[in-house]
Amino acid sequence: MRKFLLEGLLRRPLTEAAPTDPEIAAMALATGQAARRRLGRSLSIRQLDAGSCNGCELEIHALSNPYYDLERFGLHFVASPRHADVLLVTGPVTKNMTEALQRTYAAMPNPKWVVAVGDCGRDGGCFAGSYAVEGGVSAVLPVDLVIPGCPPSPKALLTGLLSLLDAAEGKRA
Amino acid sequence: MDQIETPMPQTFRNQPAPCQTVSATEWELAAVEAARGRFELFSLWATEDAVHMALRQHVSGRMEMLSLPLTDGAFPSVAAQHPAAARLERSITDLFGHRAIGTPDARPWLDHGRWGIAAPLGAAAPGPDLAPYEFLPVEGESLNQVPVGPVHAGIIEPGHFRFTAQGETLVRLEARLGYTHKGVDALMRGASLARGAELAGRVSGDSSVAWAWAYAQAAEAALAVEVPARALYLRTIMAELERLANHIGDIGAVCNDGAFAMMLAQCSILREEVLRAAEVAFGHRFMRDRVVPGGVTHDLDSAGRAAIAALMAHLRIRFPALIELYDGTASILARTVTTGRLASEHARRFAAGGFVGRASGRDFDTRRDCPYAPYDELTFSVPTRDDGDVNARIWIRIREVEQSLALIEQCLARLPEGPIFAPCAPAGAPRAGLGLVESFRGDVLVWLALGADGRITRCHLRDPSWFHWPLLEAVIEGNIIADFPICNKSFNCSYSGPDL
Numbered sequence: 111m112r113k114f115l116l117e118g119l120l121r122r123p124l125t126e127a128a129p130t131d132p133e134i135a136a137m138a139l140a141t142g143q144a145a146r147r148r149l150g151r152s153l154s155i156r157q158l159d160a161g162s163c164n165g166c167e168l169e170i171h172a173l174s175n176p177y178y179d180l181e182r183f184g185l186h187f188v189a190s191p192r193h194a195d196v197l198l199v200t201g202p203v204t205k206n207m208t209e210a211l212q213r214t215y216a217a218m219p220n221p222k223w224v225v226a227v228g229d230c231g232r233d234g235g236c237f238a239g240s241y242a243v244e245g246g247v248s249a250v251l252p253v254d255l256v257i258p259g260c261p262p263s264p265k266a267l268l269t270g271l272l273s274l275l276d277a278a279e280g281k282r283a
Numbered sequence: 284m285d286q287i288e289t290p291m292p293q294t295f296r297n298q299p300a301p302c303q304t305v306s307a308t309e310w311e312l313a314a315v316e317a318a319r320g321r322f323e324l325f326s327l328w329a330t331e332d333a334v335h336m337a338l339r340q341h342v343s344g345r346m347e348m349l350s351l352p353l354t355d356g357a358f359p360s361v362a363a364q365h366p367a368a369a370r371l372e373r374s375i376t377d378l379f380g381h382r383a384i385g386t387p388d389a390r391p392w393l394d395h396g397r398w399g400i401a402a403p404l405g406a407a408a409p410g411p412d413l414a415p416y417e418f419l420p421v422e423g424e425s426l427n428q429v430p431v432g433p434v435h436a437g438i439i440e441p442g443h444f445r446f447t448a449q450g451e452t453l454v455r456l457e458a459r460l461g462y463t464h465k466g467v468d469a470l471m472r473g474a475s476l477a478r479g480a481e482l483a484g485r486v487s488g489d490s491s492v493a494w495a496w497a498y499a500q501a502a503e504a505a506l507a508v509e510v511p512a513r514a515l516y517l518r519t520i521m522a523e524l525e526r527l528a529n530h531i532g533d534i535g536a537v538c539n540d541g542a543f544a545m546m547l548a549q550c551s552i553l554r555e556e557v558l559r560a561a562e563v564a565f566g567h568r569f570m571r572d573r574v575v576p577g578g579v580t581h582d583l584d585s586a587g588r589a590a591i592a593a594l595m596a597h598l599r600i601r602f603p604a605l606i607e608l609y610d611g612t613a614s615i616l617a618r619t620v621t622t623g624r625l626a627s628e629h630a631r632r633f634a635a636g637g638f639v640g641r642a643s644g645r646d647f648d649t650r651r652d653c654p655y656a657p658y659d660e661l662t663f664s665v666p667t668r669d670d671g672d673v674n675a676r677i678w679i680r681i682r683e684v685e686q687s688l689a690l691i692e693q694c695l696a697r698l699p700e701g702p703i704f705a706p707c708a709p710a711g712a713p714r715a716g717l718g719l720v721e722s723f724r725g726d727v728l729v730w731l732a733l734g735a736d737g738r739i740t741r742c743h744l745r746d747p748s749w750f751h752w753p754l755l756e757a758v759i760e761g762n763i764i765a766d767f768p769i770c771n772k773s774f775n776c777s778y779s780g781p782d783l
Binding site: 158164 | 395397398399400403433434436437438439440441461462463464465466467469470481482485486487488489491532545548549551552554555558568569571604608611612777778779
């Protein structure tokens with residue numbers, strides 16, 4: 111353990127430094143400003159799986175690894191919808207999850223945003239047309255942003271969350 | 284136990300699936316023998332007018348497939364004899380409407396009364412309102428129930444857990460799943476081979492390669508397609524990269540559920556590096572839609588080869604240091620050792636695949652015991668343990684990481700030249716094939732029936748978690764509620780895979 115702690119002190123961080131990656135650098139700056147303008151603090155995200163294959167969840171998890179380190183942008187995941195500003199929904203919305211999705215959304219305080227993640231969240235993806243799915247998050251809730259992909263990469267997810275902040279700014283100003 | 288030196292050649296590997304039509308009496312006898320341990324139940328599924336069972340003979344290792352035509356829309360319950368069949372059987376009734384005579388549990392499983400139709404693959408009549416789901420009764424003094432889910436606190440798949448505790452100690456866990464049911468069986472019906480491959484690769488997102496490979500195997504067996512050697516080696520590299528990413532990520536995640544966050548951080552670095560190498564080599568982090576019937580869609584170029592070779596060298600240095608960290612930290616071992624012990628008897632009866640079975644003495648790995656090319660040409664060992672606790676499941680995965688590294692290195696060294704794809708022409712007659720592949724979680728089974736035009740008439744996909752979930756319920760008994768997350772993560776069952 112001591113070896114790892116020492117190494118942590120002596121090594122350069124693995125987190126991809128913002129200046130070497132213009133896209134993430136721009137993202138860091140804009141996210142901070144937009145979030146502060148809107149809420150005066152960081153954004154809390156509640157993730158909900160509405161029947162995904164688990165692929166999107168894996169990439170959302172990756173946002174917390176040292177390479178992406180989501181929290182440096184002021185974005186973080188919370189356990190309760192009552193603490194959340196953003197509902198990040200994956201999956202084609204299975205009918206068996208519709209009520210749980212609606213109740214989670216209802217439990218969130220205003221103002222709130224809904225982000226549909228993945229091709230499934232967009233329109234049901236390859237599961238569209240099945241008797242068991244609603245066919246995308248917008249069939250059940252008002253969606254502010256879609257981040258497509260199967261699954262979207264962690265980078266695409268970060269970019270998407272940034273553009274949400276800008277879109278929300280315009281919509282509610 | 285008898286050790287078989289050379290695994291029996293499996294006829295289903297390179298020809299249409301053999302199928303034996305049996306009488307109701309023989310069907311029931313097979314169920315009894317499965318319960319006794321002469322056969323292992325590999326799957327149970329239905330078509331419009333029959334039910335089918337895949338069994339593996341315990342001694343010879345031979346796979347058998349039995350089919351029983353329905354009588355008045357019903358068949359003798361397998362679950363009545365063999366509990367491992369219970370949820371598969373309940374799903375048959377939900378999806379097809381076939382009744383299981385003598386079933387010990389007539390509650391619906393996948394059908395939550397929200398589809399608007401009943402028996403979507405059978406009569407597909409308007410769905411009646413279902414009564415609220417009845418959990419199994421629990422009797423005793425000072426019991427309290429804790430309902431959890433379907434929406435959980437973390438970023439994980441949805442499912443409902445009903446805990447009954449006496450003080451801190453759990454006396455029963457009952458899971459209710461089906462929340463992620465997407466109707467894949469119905470979408471498969473009438474689909475083209477290519478569309479089927481797209482769906483198969485999305486049964487369980489963490490096992491895209493394994494599922495796509497099992498599906499491709501079933502199609503190739505049904506249509507007698509010879510897959511080019513290079514494609515088989517590329518599939519192996521992808522499958523082992525997938526195993527590496529999942530095992531390494533989960534070792535960290537299990538430790539995180541024991542409040543050892545440093546392991547999660549360190550393991551998530553290595554997992555990310557595996558996914559990045561996969562993207563360089565095969566153009567997608569999860570290598571989705573890369574394995575198709577007939578071969579693979581993406582060849583490995585010199586840059587990809589270099590990325591994988593560099594990853595192997597890197598992991599060989601970094602991974603052992605992490606294992607030393609795990610093994611040298613008493614506070615995490617205090618959480619994992621003796622926690623969530625799965626008895627080998629249970630693992631054997633439920634034919635538990637993957638690291639769950641191998642940590643509890645079930646010495647089975649599809650790659651060795653139902654071998655498929657090119658694993659029969661590669662050298663690897665199958666680690667097993669008998670202690671069956673959270674620690675044992677972590678160690679099996681550690682050992683399997685080491686085996687996967689060796690397998691990828693062998694594949695890179697021997698990678699044959701040549702084409703990566705062979706076309707799959709329709710057979711001109713109905714055909715069926717069986718696929719069986721070792722995913723990181725255990726054996727995934729695909730039974731695929733094709734019409735004369737090459738379109739899918741039925742595709743059955745059986746995830747290893749079908750048999751893991753009930754075992755998790757057994758494992759948790761007598762543990763404290765606070766240890767549920769670490770036990771659960773040490774199994775890491777799929778929700779989407781069995782919910783379909």
